[in-house]
Amino acid sequence: MSLFSDLSERARALFYGEQQSREVDEELRFHLEREVQENVRKGMDPEQARRQALLAFGGVERVREETWEARGVRPVVDLTSDMRYAFRTLGRNRGFTLAAVAVLGLAIGASTVVFGVVNSVLLSELPYPHPERLVRIHQQNSPTNRFGLSAVDYQAIRDQARTLEAVGVVLMRDVSLSGAGRPEQARVGWATAGFFRALGVSPVRGRTLAPPDEEPGAPPVAVVSYAFAVQAFGDAAAAVGRSVTIDGVSHTVVGVLPRGTDRLAAARAAVWPVLQLEPPKRRGPFTLYGVGRLREGVSLEAAVRDLADISRRIFPTWASGFQDRTALLTPVPLRAAIVGNAGRHLGIFGGAVALVLLIAVANVATLMLVRASARERELAVRASLGATRSRLARLLVAESLVVATLAGLAGWVVATFGLRLVGVLDPNLPRLGEVALGGRALGFAAAAAAASGILVSLPAVSVVLASVASSLRSDDRRAGTSQRANLVRGALVVSEFALALPLLLGAGLLLNSFLRLQRVDPGFDPAGVVGVSVSLPAARYSDMATADRFWRQALERAQAAPGAVAAGLSTALPPNDALTGDVNNFDLVAHPAPAGAQPTSPWSGVTEGYFQALGVALLDGRLFTPADSSGAPPVVIVSRSWAEHYFPDQQAVGQEIVAGGCTECPPTTVIGVVGDVKYLGLAGSADAVYEPLAQYGSQAKAMNPQTVSLVVRSTAPPSAVFSAIREGLRALDPELPTVETTLSQRLQSSVADPRRWTAIVAGFAATAVLLAALGVFGLMSYVVRQRRREIGVRMALGAEPASVIRMIVGRGMRYALLGTGIGLGVALLQARWLRALLFEVAPTDPGTIAAVAALLLVVALAACWLPGRRAAHIRPLEALAAE
Amino acid sequence: MPDDRSDLLQGTLEMLVLKALSLEPMHGWGIGQRIDQLSGEVFHVNQGSLYPALQRMLRKGWIRSEWRVTENNRRARYYTLTRAGRRRLDEEAATWERTSAAVNWVLRGRPAKGTT
Numbered sequence: 001m002s003l004f005s006d007l008s009e010r011a012r013a014l015f016y017g018e019q020q021s022r023e024v025d026e027e028l029r030f031h032l033e034r035e036v037q038e039n040v041r042k043g044m045d046p047e048q049a050r051r052q053a054l055l056a057f058g059g060v061e062r063v064r065e066e067t068w069e070a071r072g073v074r075p076v077v078d079l080t081s082d083m084r085y086a087f088r089t090l091g092r093n094r095g096f097t098l099a100a101v102a103v104l105g106l107a108i109g110a111s112t113v114v115f116g117v118v119n120s121v122l123l124s125e126l127p128y129p130h131p132e133r134l135v136r137i138h139q140q141n142s143p144t145n146r147f148g149l150s151a152v153d154y155q156a157i158r159d160q161a162r163t164l165e166a167v168g169v170v171l172m173r174d175v176s177l178s179g180a181g182r183p184e185q186a187r188v189g190w191a192t193a194g195f196f197r198a199l200g201v202s203p204v205r206g207r208t209l210a211p212p213d214e215e216p217g218a219p220p221v222a223v224v225s226y227a228f229a230v231q232a233f234g235d236a237a238a239a240v241g242r243s244v245t246i247d248g249v250s251h252t253v254v255g256v257l258p259r260g261t262d263r264l265a266a267a268r269a270a271v272w273p274v275l276q277l278e279p280p281k282r283r284g285p286f287t288l289y290g291v292g293r294l295r296e297g298v299s300l301e302a303a304v305r306d307l308a309d310i311s312r313r314i315f316p317t318w319a320s321g322f323q324d325r326t327a328l329l330t331p332v333p334l335r336a337a338i339v340g341n342a343g344r345h346l347g348i349f350g351g352a353v354a355l356v357l358l359i360a361v362a363n364v365a366t367l368m369l370v371r372a373s374a375r376e377r378e379l380a381v382r383a384s385l386g387a388t389r390s391r392l393a394r395l396l397v398a399e400s401l402v403v404a405t406l407a408g409l410a411g412w413v414v415a416t417f418g419l420r421l422v423g424v425l426d427p428n429l430p431r432l433g434e435v436a437l438g439g440r441a442l443g444f445a446a447a448a449a450a451a452s453g454i455l456v457s458l459p460a461v462s463v464v465l466a467s468v469a470s471s472l473r474s475d476d477r478r479a480g481t482s483q484r485a486n487l488v489r490g491a492l493v494v495s496e497f498a499l500a501l502p503l504l505l506g507a508g509l510l511l512n513s514f515l516r517l518q519r520v521d522p523g524f525d526p527a528g529v530v531g532v533s534v535s536l537p538a539a540r541y542s543d544m545a546t547a548d549r550f551w552r553q554a555l556e557r558a559q560a561a562p563g564a565v566a567a568g569l570s571t572a573l574p575p576n577d578a579l580t581g582d583v584n585n586f587d588l589v590a591h592p593a594p595a596g597a598q599p600t601s602p603w604s605g606v607t608e609g610y611f612q613a614l615g616v617a618l619l620d621g622r623l624f625t626p627a628d629s630s631g632a633p634p635v636v637i638v639s640r641s642w643a644e645h646y647f648p649d650q651q652a653v654g655q656e657i658v659a660g661g662c663t664e665c666p667p668t669t670v671i672g673v674v675g676d677v678k679y680l681g682l683a684g685s686a687d688a689v690y691e692p693l694a695q696y697g698s699q700a701k702a703m704n705p706q707t708v709s710l711v712v713r714s715t716a717p718p719s720a721v722f723s724a725i726r727e728g729l730r731a732l733d734p735e736l737p738t739v740e741t742t743l744s745q746r747l748q749s750s751v752a753d754p755r756r757w758t759a760i761v762a763g764f765a766a767t768a769v770l771l772a773a774l775g776v777f778g779l780m781s782y783v784v785r786q787r788r789r790e791i792g793v794r795m796a797l798g799a800e801p802a803s804v805i806r807m808i809v810g811r812g813m814r815y816a817l818l819g820t821g822i823g824l825g826v827a828l829l830q831a832r833w834l835r836a837l838l839f840e841v842a843p844t845d846p847g848t849i850a851a852v853a854a855l856l857l858v859v860a861l862a863a864c865w866l867p868g869r870r871a872a873h874i875r876p877l878e879a880l881a882a883e
Numbered sequence: 884m885p886d887d888r889s890d891l892l893q894g895t896l897e898m899l900v901l902k903a904l905s906l907e908p909m910h911g912w913g914i915g916q917r918i919d920q921l922s923g924e925v926f927h928v929n930q931g932s933l934y935p936a937l938q939r940m941l942r943k944g945w946i947r948s949e950w951r952v953t954e955n956n957r958r959a960r961y962y963t964l965t966r967a968g969r970r971r972l973d974e975e976a977a978t979w980e981r982t983s984a985a986v987n988w989v990l991r992g993r994p995a996k997g998t999t
Contacts, residue, residue, distance in 0.1 A: 023960070026958070026960075027911060027934070030910070030911075030912070030958070030959050031912045031930070031934075033957075034910075035912060035930070038916075056929075056930050057930045058930065058931035058932070059931060062931070063934055063935070066932075066934075066935040067934045070936075071938055
């Protein structure tokens, strides 16, 4: 009641201010007239009555003022008039305003984007009902080593888990997909009914998958994304009941996912056909992505125990093909599993952007301070006319707030555009589809704007208040305050350098690491080598003989390509195919490893022509021959690194290994050693094991269909080779999807991530260095202006221009040096953050540190030299006359 | 900035205004006259200080104001006591009685009648 009347009275006063002041006037006038009347009635003459009335009233002007004050709108009215005044003065200084708004706006915009991404990716919940109950289920045999589920694991969890309400699996695989148009290679998610039920996804049309669909032999069905339904069938309603052809098998569309759902859990696919699992004959392979939903009220710990019990229960049944007793089925919160180590990338991103924002604030604060110093006289006059210190401070803060408000608006615009860049800068970011600027991001932008508005005004306020205080006491205020102002300005410039250095060092380290990565020998000469990968649909190439015949014919056609020097087949291409699969475990017959500690290596199936096409030399033993067929004794060729790693003092050729933990299979003999080739990325090891393609996967036939690449070295241009191979393949099978790359392209794209990180951090660092340079440039220009007279006197007394330049540059460089030193200390403390992104470069690499410090100082030197030169050109007489 | 003395005066003035308005709605000049009358000319209200006080009391919601025509056909701003204002007056009166009784007791050395 009272609060309401208080606010409504204040609001009335604020919005009806003029009307109200008229009302007060009228009220007071009425009072005086009435008093005069009364006095006359008492017998005074009119003049006397009037004088008496005024006397009794006691100062009309003061009463009016006090009544006005009692309305309680004084601070608000003052603030709006301050703001209006600030707008006017800023409008008169467009250059200053534009610079300050641009610098702050860009920084606020960039940090809002990063905040929006962090909020969407790391902080916000997954877009499923009760997301906290969702888990990803792994096999896990050490704190860091996790792998997928097998059909055995999935069925055991489905039938035995007491803590899970639903469990499902998905298998991502490239297939030949045709909806309405011609077939293309696409990645689809083979899913079980439980996958949809666990996530709690409901379709906009039709249904999702149901348990009967999973039975082997049931009619094949699929769920499709909204976008796919529209693209293939015109609209979502029309899609249900139609069919899509996946690897030559027709699947009936039973449901359409909601608009915008282009990925489920972390898996991105347009089509989700049903995964029908044949009754397993062995424990592996572990290729399925498992998702479960905890029952209500069940803790993660309970689920961990439950699944561990299941692991131990099923272990004996399948022990012949899988001896790793330490591998347990382990549930992990789904969000953590999806986000993974994106936190580290975003942390670096966030750190860089925060540094840039701080530098921008320091920069604009310097500008505000220079402006405030220029207004010192005006403010002193205001003070002498009775403005309080808080009133003066408000005046300065109002100006900063206006700048910050404009910068916040500009920042929001920058952020909405900048958000589109995120997908370009970091296309592998998890949950990229969910990244958006919401209310929280808006709040962040507003808070950043408000905080920077206050921060940029602080130095100016502190200096001006001190100056006004001293100006009222003594005459020599100029000396005192400009000393204080210079100190604050110097501190701001020092801090800009101290903030810029860590960024520059980060960029330098990443660049150094990237250059080293590019110098790594991939083990082959990529010039003139092309790869064409072909996926054979399982339905039409179900038996080995058909597939073998196809590959033989395809190879013959590839060998006939223009300029072909050599051609071969391989299941994996360097330099990084093994990062996404094709790694196998093995054991040395001579030195068996304890269970769970079996080593692994990139593992591929090749024909002998592959080594020639890639240009990899045979170092020992022999290459494969046609005699190494699927029925022959199993043999492998290993890389030199592998041989040195596992048989350091012995000859590797002739040694026996057990492949894939298959104890019942005959041991595999090492028949040759070839040169190193990288399969785990350029930064990875050069271990490699090659099997004859004819023997490859013979122990795991469930794994077909195979994606195999034709590798051809040719003297003709790649486009000619591609089209020859394309035509050859079309003659063999017109429906095959293919992917064409040159090995040079593959090398380039394998370092795309480090290149991108280097570019992003370098971009921030360049901005930071530029701002710091602007800071010291602005400060020294101001110093030159301020000391124009003194410099003029010196020159009149015979000082050399060089010594004037030395004086100015020396002063600026003192700030730069101090800032760089402080920045180095900070950077070295934080360097470990970058370690995970660096290749063969220590975060404290002395060469890089020296280089970036030198670069920063050279930039500072240039920034100081310009005002220095201007100082040297001051004409003594003009300078003296100007004062 | 108000000092301690004006706080005390302000409180007293407000109580007197509330008392004056408890009889009937009236305009500012009338309130001044009525206070002089009620206090038997003991309190002489500085007329000018009435208006800031009225403004404060409007904000506190104790009184409300409206423009009316006087018996002499002049427009004047009339103030009326609100329910909150009446409650406030009762509280003030009770507090005052307790305080004055205590002061009497201190000065005259015996408890005033009706208090503990």
